[in-house]
Amino acid sequence: AYQKTNIRTEHVMNDVWFSEPVVIDFEPSGHRKVSSCFEAVECLDLRWPRRARDRAWRSASRVCRDALDGLRSPTEARKTLRKAAKAAGLLA
Template sequence: MDPKRWSKPITYEEDGRGGYRTITSTGEAARVLLNKWPIANGRQYRRARQVCLDVLEGKRMPSEARKAFLDAAKEADVFVRDQ
Protein backbone atom coordinates (compact mmCIF):
# COMPACT_ATOMS: atom_id res chain seq x y z
CA MET A 1 0.00 0.00 0.00
CA ASP A 2 1.24 3.47 -0.88
CA PRO A 3 2.24 5.26 2.34
CA LYS A 4 0.93 8.53 0.89
CA ARG A 5 -2.60 7.08 0.64
CA TRP A 6 -5.22 8.24 3.09
CA SER A 7 -7.00 5.85 5.43
CA LYS A 8 -10.35 7.49 4.51
CA PRO A 9 -11.14 9.17 1.16
CA ILE A 10 -12.66 12.63 0.83
CA THR A 11 -15.29 13.45 -1.78
CA TYR A 12 -15.63 17.12 -2.65
CA GLU A 13 -17.66 19.24 -5.05
CA GLU A 14 -15.24 19.92 -7.86
CA ASP A 15 -16.89 22.63 -9.91
CA GLY A 16 -19.70 24.16 -7.88
CA ARG A 17 -22.24 22.68 -10.31
CA GLY A 18 -22.74 19.28 -8.74
CA GLY A 19 -19.62 17.55 -10.08
CA TYR A 20 -17.89 15.48 -7.40
CA ARG A 21 -14.44 13.97 -7.15
CA THR A 22 -12.98 11.58 -4.59
CA ILE A 23 -9.46 12.09 -3.28
CA THR A 24 -7.66 9.07 -1.81
CA SER A 25 -4.07 10.22 -1.51
CA THR A 26 -1.79 13.13 -0.82
CA GLY A 27 -0.59 13.16 -4.43
CA GLU A 28 -4.13 13.59 -5.71
CA ALA A 29 -4.82 16.34 -3.16
CA ALA A 30 -1.66 18.20 -4.17
CA ARG A 31 -2.65 18.12 -7.85
CA VAL A 32 -6.12 19.44 -7.05
CA LEU A 33 -4.75 22.22 -4.84
CA LEU A 34 -2.17 23.26 -7.40
CA ASN A 35 -4.32 23.01 -10.54
CA LYS A 36 -8.05 23.10 -9.81
CA TRP A 37 -8.64 24.91 -6.53
CA PRO A 38 -11.33 27.64 -6.64
CA ILE A 39 -9.23 30.22 -4.80
CA ALA A 40 -5.58 31.04 -5.36
CA ASN A 41 -5.02 32.59 -1.98
CA GLY A 42 -5.81 31.95 1.64
CA ARG A 43 -3.91 30.86 4.71
CA GLN A 44 -5.35 27.33 4.86
CA TYR A 45 -4.88 26.90 1.11
CA ARG A 46 -1.18 27.79 1.33
CA ARG A 47 -0.76 25.57 4.38
CA ALA A 48 -2.45 22.61 2.66
CA ARG A 49 -0.17 22.94 -0.36
CA GLN A 50 2.90 22.98 1.86
CA VAL A 51 1.75 20.06 4.02
CA CYS A 52 1.03 17.98 0.90
CA LEU A 53 4.49 18.70 -0.48
CA ASP A 54 6.04 17.84 2.89
CA VAL A 55 4.21 14.51 2.92
CA LEU A 56 5.35 13.73 -0.60
CA GLU A 57 8.93 14.43 0.53
CA GLY A 58 8.51 12.11 3.54
CA LYS A 59 8.61 14.88 6.14
CA ARG A 60 5.03 14.48 7.46
CA MET A 61 2.30 11.88 7.78
CA PRO A 62 -0.48 11.51 5.16
CA SER A 63 -3.11 12.13 7.84
CA GLU A 64 -1.75 15.68 8.20
CA ALA A 65 -2.31 16.31 4.49
CA ARG A 66 -5.85 15.00 4.72
CA LYS A 67 -6.65 17.35 7.61
CA ALA A 68 -5.01 20.30 5.84
CA PHE A 69 -7.07 19.57 2.71
CA LEU A 70 -10.26 19.59 4.80
CA ASP A 71 -9.24 22.91 6.38
CA ALA A 72 -8.56 24.43 2.95
CA ALA A 73 -11.93 23.21 1.68
CA LYS A 74 -13.68 24.84 4.61
CA GLU A 75 -11.83 28.10 3.97
CA ALA A 76 -12.79 28.05 0.27
CA ASP A 77 -16.40 27.07 1.03
CA VAL A 78 -16.01 23.84 -0.95
CA PHE A 79 -18.62 21.20 -0.10
CA VAL A 80 -16.99 18.03 1.27
CA ARG A 81 -18.36 14.62 2.15
CA ASP A 82 -15.89 13.33 4.70
CA GLN A 83 -16.24 9.56 4.45
Template structure:
Protein backbone atom coordinates in the same frame (compact mmCIF):
# COMPACT_ATOMS: atom_id res chain seq x y z
CA UNK B 1 8.68 9.65 -4.47
CA UNK B 2 5.75 7.45 -3.43
CA UNK B 3 2.20 8.62 -3.13
CA UNK B 4 0.87 8.97 0.41
CA UNK B 5 -2.72 7.79 0.86
CA UNK B 6 -5.11 9.60 3.19
CA UNK B 7 -6.75 7.68 6.05
CA UNK B 8 -10.06 8.29 4.25
CA UNK B 9 -10.90 10.09 1.00
CA UNK B 10 -12.16 13.66 1.02
CA UNK B 11 -15.35 14.18 -1.01
CA UNK B 12 -15.38 17.59 -2.69
CA UNK B 13 -18.12 19.33 -4.60
CA UNK B 14 -16.94 21.59 -7.43
CA UNK B 15 -19.12 23.44 -9.92
CA UNK B 16 -17.97 20.94 -12.54
CA UNK B 17 -19.05 18.00 -10.35
CA UNK B 18 -17.97 15.93 -7.36
CA UNK B 19 -14.46 14.62 -6.80
CA UNK B 20 -12.99 12.22 -4.26
CA UNK B 21 -9.42 12.95 -3.21
CA UNK B 22 -7.66 9.98 -1.64
CA UNK B 23 -3.95 10.85 -1.58
CA UNK B 24 -1.46 13.67 -1.21
CA UNK B 25 -0.63 13.64 -4.91
CA UNK B 26 -4.31 13.91 -5.86
CA UNK B 27 -4.72 16.69 -3.32
CA UNK B 28 -1.83 18.67 -4.82
CA UNK B 29 -3.26 18.20 -8.29
CA UNK B 30 -6.66 19.41 -7.06
CA UNK B 31 -5.18 22.36 -5.15
CA UNK B 32 -3.18 23.51 -8.18
CA UNK B 33 -5.69 22.89 -10.98
CA UNK B 34 -9.25 23.01 -9.64
CA UNK B 35 -9.14 25.21 -6.56
CA UNK B 36 -11.02 28.51 -6.84
CA UNK B 37 -8.73 31.53 -7.11
CA UNK B 38 -10.58 33.40 -4.35
CA UNK B 39 -9.92 30.52 -1.90
CA UNK B 40 -6.15 30.43 -2.31
CA UNK B 41 -5.23 31.87 1.04
CA UNK B 42 -3.42 30.73 4.16
CA UNK B 43 -5.20 27.38 4.53
CA UNK B 44 -4.63 26.60 0.83
CA UNK B 45 -0.89 27.29 1.20
CA UNK B 46 -0.74 25.19 4.37
CA UNK B 47 -2.48 22.29 2.59
CA UNK B 48 -0.06 22.47 -0.35
CA UNK B 49 2.90 22.51 1.99
CA UNK B 50 1.57 19.61 4.08
CA UNK B 51 0.86 17.48 1.00
CA UNK B 52 4.31 18.17 -0.48
CA UNK B 53 5.93 17.39 2.87
CA UNK B 54 3.99 14.11 3.09
CA UNK B 55 5.19 13.12 -0.38
CA UNK B 56 8.77 13.93 0.64
CA UNK B 57 8.45 11.91 3.85
CA UNK B 58 8.56 14.86 6.25
CA UNK B 59 4.96 14.51 7.45
CA UNK B 60 2.49 11.71 7.92
CA UNK B 61 -0.62 11.22 5.80
CA UNK B 62 -2.92 12.28 8.64
CA UNK B 63 -1.31 15.76 8.75
CA UNK B 64 -1.76 16.25 5.01
CA UNK B 65 -5.35 14.98 5.20
CA UNK B 66 -6.17 17.35 8.05
CA UNK B 67 -4.67 20.38 6.28
CA UNK B 68 -6.40 19.54 2.99
CA UNK B 69 -9.76 19.03 4.69
CA UNK B 70 -9.41 22.36 6.51
CA UNK B 71 -8.67 24.18 3.24
CA UNK B 72 -11.62 22.46 1.56
CA UNK B 73 -13.97 23.48 4.37
CA UNK B 74 -12.77 27.08 4.22
CA UNK B 75 -13.35 27.11 0.47
CA UNK B 76 -16.85 25.67 0.92
CA UNK B 77 -16.04 22.59 -1.18
CA UNK B 78 -17.08 19.96 1.37
CA UNK B 79 -20.74 18.98 1.01
CA UNK B 80 -22.67 19.61 4.21
CA UNK B 81 -23.72 15.95 4.56
CA UNK B 82 -20.10 14.80 4.97
CA UNK B 83 -19.01 17.45 7.41
CA UNK B 84 -18.16 16.06 10.79
CA UNK B 85 -20.23 17.63 13.57
CA UNK B 86 -18.35 19.81 15.96
CA UNK B 87 -18.07 18.52 19.45
CA UNK B 88 -20.05 20.77 21.71
CA UNK B 89 -18.06 22.32 24.43
CA UNK B 90 -20.72 22.38 27.09
CA UNK B 91 -19.85 24.22 30.24
CA UNK B 92 -18.74 21.96 32.99
CA UNK B 93 -21.35 21.80 35.68
CA UNK B 94 -20.37 21.32 39.22
CA UNK B 95 -22.76 19.28 41.30
CA UNK B 96 -22.08 21.06 44.55
CA UNK B 97 -20.24 24.19 45.58
CA UNK B 98 -16.61 23.89 46.50
CA UNK B 99 -16.25 22.62 50.06
CA UNK B 100 -15.00 25.16 52.49
CA UNK B 101 -11.40 24.77 53.36
CA UNK B 102 -10.67 24.68 57.04
CA UNK B 103 -7.31 25.29 58.52
CA UNK B 104 -6.28 24.41 61.99
CA UNK B 105 -6.73 27.42 64.22
CA UNK B 106 -9.16 29.11 61.80
CA UNK B 107 -12.90 29.03 62.15
Protein backbone atom coordinates in the same frame (compact mmCIF):
# COMPACT_ATOMS: atom_id res chain seq x y z
CA ALA C 1 8.35 1.40 -35.13
CA TYR C 2 7.64 1.23 -31.43
CA GLN C 3 8.92 4.27 -29.59
CA LYS C 4 9.44 4.12 -25.87
CA THR C 5 8.17 7.24 -24.14
CA ASN C 6 10.02 8.38 -21.09
CA ILE C 7 7.25 9.23 -18.65
CA ARG C 8 8.23 10.19 -15.13
CA THR C 9 6.14 8.09 -12.76
CA GLU C 10 8.17 8.04 -9.56
CA HIS C 11 5.95 10.69 -7.91
CA VAL C 12 2.90 8.45 -8.38
CA MET C 13 4.69 5.34 -7.17
CA ASN C 14 5.67 7.12 -3.97
CA ASP C 15 2.20 8.50 -3.36
CA VAL C 16 0.93 8.82 0.19
CA TRP C 17 -2.63 7.56 0.70
CA PHE C 18 -5.23 8.92 3.11
CA SER C 19 -7.06 6.64 5.57
CA GLU C 20 -10.26 7.75 3.83
CA PRO C 21 -10.87 10.14 0.94
CA VAL C 22 -11.80 13.80 1.28
CA VAL C 23 -14.76 14.58 -0.97
CA ILE C 24 -14.44 18.04 -2.50
CA ASP C 25 -17.24 19.72 -4.41
CA PHE C 26 -15.83 21.54 -7.43
CA GLU C 27 -18.83 23.31 -8.98
CA PRO C 28 -19.92 22.94 -11.71
CA SER C 29 -17.83 19.84 -12.49
CA GLY C 30 -19.05 18.00 -9.41
CA HIS C 31 -17.60 15.99 -6.56
CA ARG C 32 -14.05 14.68 -6.53
CA LYS C 33 -12.84 12.00 -4.13
CA VAL C 34 -9.30 12.87 -3.12
CA SER C 35 -7.61 9.74 -1.78
CA SER C 36 -3.93 10.65 -1.73
CA CYS C 37 -1.43 13.46 -1.39
CA PHE C 38 -0.65 13.42 -5.10
CA GLU C 39 -4.36 13.87 -5.94
CA ALA C 40 -4.59 16.59 -3.30
CA VAL C 41 -1.67 18.54 -4.78
CA GLU C 42 -3.22 18.16 -8.24
CA CYS C 43 -6.56 19.56 -7.00
CA LEU C 44 -4.93 22.36 -5.02
CA ASP C 45 -2.81 23.41 -8.02
CA LEU C 46 -5.21 22.89 -10.92
CA ARG C 47 -8.82 22.95 -9.69
CA TRP C 48 -8.89 25.16 -6.60
CA PRO C 49 -10.84 28.37 -7.18
CA ARG C 50 -8.67 31.51 -7.31
CA ARG C 51 -10.92 33.24 -4.76
CA ALA C 52 -10.09 30.51 -2.20
CA ARG C 53 -6.31 30.50 -2.51
CA ASP C 54 -5.75 31.73 1.01
CA ARG C 55 -3.65 30.78 4.04
CA ALA C 56 -5.52 27.46 4.50
CA TRP C 57 -4.90 26.61 0.83
CA ARG C 58 -1.18 27.44 1.10
CA SER C 59 -0.90 25.35 4.25
CA ALA C 60 -2.63 22.35 2.63
CA SER C 61 -0.41 22.64 -0.42
CA ARG C 62 2.74 22.73 1.71
CA VAL C 63 1.72 19.89 4.07
CA CYS C 64 0.61 17.59 1.20
CA ARG C 65 3.91 18.17 -0.62
CA ASP C 66 5.82 17.56 2.62
CA ALA C 67 3.90 14.29 3.11
CA LEU C 68 4.94 13.19 -0.39
CA ASP C 69 8.55 13.82 0.67
CA GLY C 70 8.04 11.84 3.90
CA LEU C 71 8.31 14.91 6.12
CA ARG C 72 4.67 14.96 7.33
CA SER C 73 2.11 12.24 7.99
CA PRO C 74 -0.81 11.37 5.69
CA THR C 75 -3.09 12.18 8.64
CA GLU C 76 -1.73 15.75 8.84
CA ALA C 77 -2.02 16.14 5.07
CA ARG C 78 -5.63 14.93 5.02
CA LYS C 79 -6.51 17.20 7.95
CA THR C 80 -5.09 20.34 6.32
CA LEU C 81 -6.74 19.52 2.98
CA ARG C 82 -10.10 19.10 4.74
CA LYS C 83 -9.58 22.38 6.61
CA ALA C 84 -8.77 24.24 3.37
CA ALA C 85 -11.80 22.74 1.61
CA LYS C 86 -14.05 23.67 4.52
CA ALA C 87 -12.66 27.25 4.62
CA ALA C 88 -13.30 27.53 0.86
CA GLY C 89 -16.83 26.16 1.16
CA LEU C 90 -15.87 23.18 -1.01
CA LEU C 91 -16.38 20.36 1.48
CA ALA C 92 -19.03 18.02 0.07
